[in-house]
Amino acid sequence: MKIELLKVEKNIAHLKWRYAVKKFDSKKILPKEKVNGLKHAFNLTATSYGLQPLKMVILHNKEVQKKLVDFSYGQGQVGNASHILIICIENKIDTDFITRYFDLVRKVRGTKDEILKPFQDSLVDSFSKKESEEVGIWATNQAYLALGNLLSYCALEEIDSCPMEGFIPEEYDRLLGLQEKGLTSVLVLPVGYRSKTDPFSKMEKVRKHVDESVIEIIE
Template sequence: MSFDILKKLEWRYATKKFDATKKVSSKKITILKEAFNLTATSYGLQPLKLVVISNPKIIKDLVPLSYNQGQVGNASHIFVICIENSIDAKFIKKYFDLVNKARNTSRDILKSYEDYLIDNFSKKTDEEITIWAAKQAYLTMGNLLTVCAVEEIDACPIEGFQPDQYDSYLNLSAKGLQSVLVMAVGHRSVDDAFSELKKVRRGVDEIVIDLE
């Protein structure tokens, strides 16, 4: 099984040209949505939301907001990973309501940890919270890319876009969100030259330090 996973990771690459005639199935998209929801985040708070776009017009309109990158325009779906603008006591209390419901753990037991998190976040600046939340977005991106590889869904992670323009066009600010990362998904075009290039990595011996 582990060898199969490594083969899948060798197979994946940052797709530069998708086949616009091939759409990712709704079943596969559902798997990616579930994987997003199951991704680990700091404290389990999930300060994120995922916008999944399949509407061709919206995708087309996002191209100029993504520095005219072709993989945006010919993707099957565009995933926009967003962070919540308000991580406050109310948000944290809502999380502990979920813990209480899912695990049937009394609020008395949860209270000390809940109070700790509320106090901890109340002392952070808005900038510190934004940076923290953005780190969680990167965690989900990494997980989604791995799941895409396992499911043989082609994908391209994108930082090169205009967040303010995305937020305005997709009305994210009104939803209390701001875009952090974009991921285009689809199926690679047969004439995407990048699909044939050998993967370049520094090597395990160079980037891993074993302390035995």
């Protein structure tokens, strides 16, 4: 029991350590194993129906990063971070996309077709009736799940980060050639190591007391 409590306290301490970094140390670069961990954390994110209507672009190119600052409302984190994670949604969720997912389920789990086919047909029918805007909103919701997962993983691995909605997706898509890949950028996450001169690193985290933000319903 004591060991479990210590683990909980350690994990909470990591989450308290995390903050939205405003200035990264541009000379410190994430090692390859840290970047690989971020890849797997993204890929393991829970998504609705398990469809994973997302892709993540990992950018590690200072020249391109500096160009993206102009399309990020001047936020310098994009230019001085070690890497930029750009979470994108798939532009086309159609019958072929859904079928590929269920083919993967069959391959990995060996689930019989009589079990999977009704669910597969139901999803194909449901998505065929949705407007593209509705599907885009649904996919974007999944992107926020991925962002939350990445933020927690970063905290536990002591990777600094700064979640960003403040950017111009059309310009990111153009500069990075995302539309040609069937993708639209929706969220940006610069990652790396905080600068010692970032004043926000010394500030106390401002949160409500946990009793104000959590309601417990117990027997």
